[in-house]
Amino acid sequence: MPSKLFVSAQEVAEKAGVSRSAVSRTFTPGASVSADTRRRVLEAAEALGYHVNHLARGLMRNESGIVCLIVSDVATPYRSALLRELTIQLQNAGKVAMFVNTDRSDGSVDRALQQAIRYRADASIILSGLPDKSITQLCLRSGQRLVLINRDDDQPGPLKINLDDYESGGRIATAFVRAGCKRLAFANSEAGTPSLMGRERGFIAAATKLGLEVVVERYGSTGYEAGRVLAQRMLTRAERPDGVFCATDLLACGFMDAARHQFGLSIPDQLCVAGFDDIEQASWSSFNLTTFAQPVMAIATRAVKWLATGGHEDEPEEAHSVRLKAELIWRGSIRKG
Amino acid sequence: MPSKLFVSAQEVAEKAGVSRSAVSRTFTPGASVSADTRRRVLEAAEALGYHVNHLARGLMRNESGIVCLIVSDVATPYRSALLRELTIQLQNAGKVAMFVNTDRSDGSVDRALQQAIRYRADASIILSGLPDKSITQLCLRSGQRLVLINRDDDQPGPLKINLDDYESGGRIATAFVRAGCKRLAFANSEAGTPSLMGRERGFIAAATKLGLEVVVERYGSTGYEAGRVLAQRMLTRAERPDGVFCATDLLACGFMDAARHQFGLSIPDQLCVAGFDDIEQASWSSFNLTTFAQPVMAIATRAVKWLATGGHEDEPEEAHSVRLKAELIWRGSIRKG
DNA sequence: TTGTAAGCGTTATCAG
């Protein structure tokens, strides 16, 4: 049973010999307090260990300072990197991150958003899954801002941040061709998210235009294990591919490990591989993977800036959709053309 | 400017034709409401999109439902795995996680705890750094519970969860000896945290008892790059070590990569390696690393259970300190003895 | 610049 032990503005006021409003004003950035009272309040607060109750402040101001991050697969390199950058930038903007993990449950994004509403979060940033339209509407109606990262949704209102997945697929296809690859393949997960499918379509389209067919295989999640399985399926084909674009770096890591340790293939000599995300492991010398870098910092910057400034419905809808470029990081898993 | 758009209990009460207290009771688990009013309230709430304001509820109940997680290096495999497990279990316990990243600042753990106090968090879980004693006292005095994970601190009050680092060091030393290693080494970071140093001391003590000396090298952080540097330093020695215990898996990954790709060594034939944490990458076939598993789930379980149940100062101090066992995961980076 | 007083949306107490 928690007992009410936190010290209140009232107590500080008494100790400092001023009114409670004086205390409040001292802790409100743009308020008018004389230097003298300010000092006395600050001293009393320090002595008592007073800290403004943001629950109460949020209640009054109708602005909690909370931003809710809705994420699944947090333990994944790309996700945790994005999470890290978002929290840092949110903190710099004076916000505090609330964190909802949607790993183990269904319809969980909706539940997460309800959590955000209950705590009167100023905004929610969705990194995984897609909320039901009705919930989105409720959020917007309640004055809560919404950011969708890599979640192609067509509802107006939320800020949507996406990458040039389709174009990236095209760019890497030409790189493979330039490296002399003849039999291209795309290793995808079964998740079927717009980003993943965008990479696939862009890759196929460009390859076709260059006169090459693409073998596509889809299996499981976007993780390492799925990459191994995909390698087993693809590398036992009669016509073994010699240039494989994996939808994510984790897939690529699994794929490369299987290709090398189970099939004895040499990369990039016998097999060229590319990934997407540029997770830390991609730069490890065991992988040395050519890949596309998620512009993690730029994503976070855009999201936070939009939250800090207006970011309201009265803006033109174009301002609500951002497409960032994934930079091709050239390493050693594709032969130099 | 956020306008007050969230729907309140008042509005629900009017729509349902009952008092606001009836609404409140409907959403308070153990309160007495007739089935009929309950239904009408629920209908009205659903129609209006009402959700209890937890800011206000927390204010009244003096219990916010918020637990603050204080972390640095979130993007690191072990940390993100622990974070994942903690958030899941907190959610299952009906709590919500607030997240403070202490990456880029100094004295930041103290600031993080102040943030926790401002939002009247019911508890804080500290995964990185160590708070100043005065802040710890303030938290405790304010009725906020504190959990320290792997942060050997001697202050009474907080729950302290640690591993058997010293014993683990000993266990792996004997494993190296059994594998026929003659020249042992310990690769550590300069961080010097108690867990890291515990592993080091336990390893040295056991090796000494077994009649072997241990070369110790410390450099940088606990990450991959530091592992590479450590390998460069240790493997160029006249007496090249043939059994290396790395303080963390990330160090081990960097170490192995350098050993193989720069020094052309074969693992485990010419060099045995062990790590600590059992991050996902340790199981990848490129590393296949023998290591100690952090009991992530057990850690989270203990922490959350302690928060849920009393966990107060009136308990005996022994109940505030937990030591869990790190399980040795046997893979292929040490020869079978 | 300061204090007084009226809320913010809840829940807990207490009659009915």
Next chain:
DNA sequence: CTGATAACGCTTACAA
């Protein structure tokens, strides 16, 4: 079981 009423800790007109 239900409905007033008083907190909770804060901010913000408004008046002094």
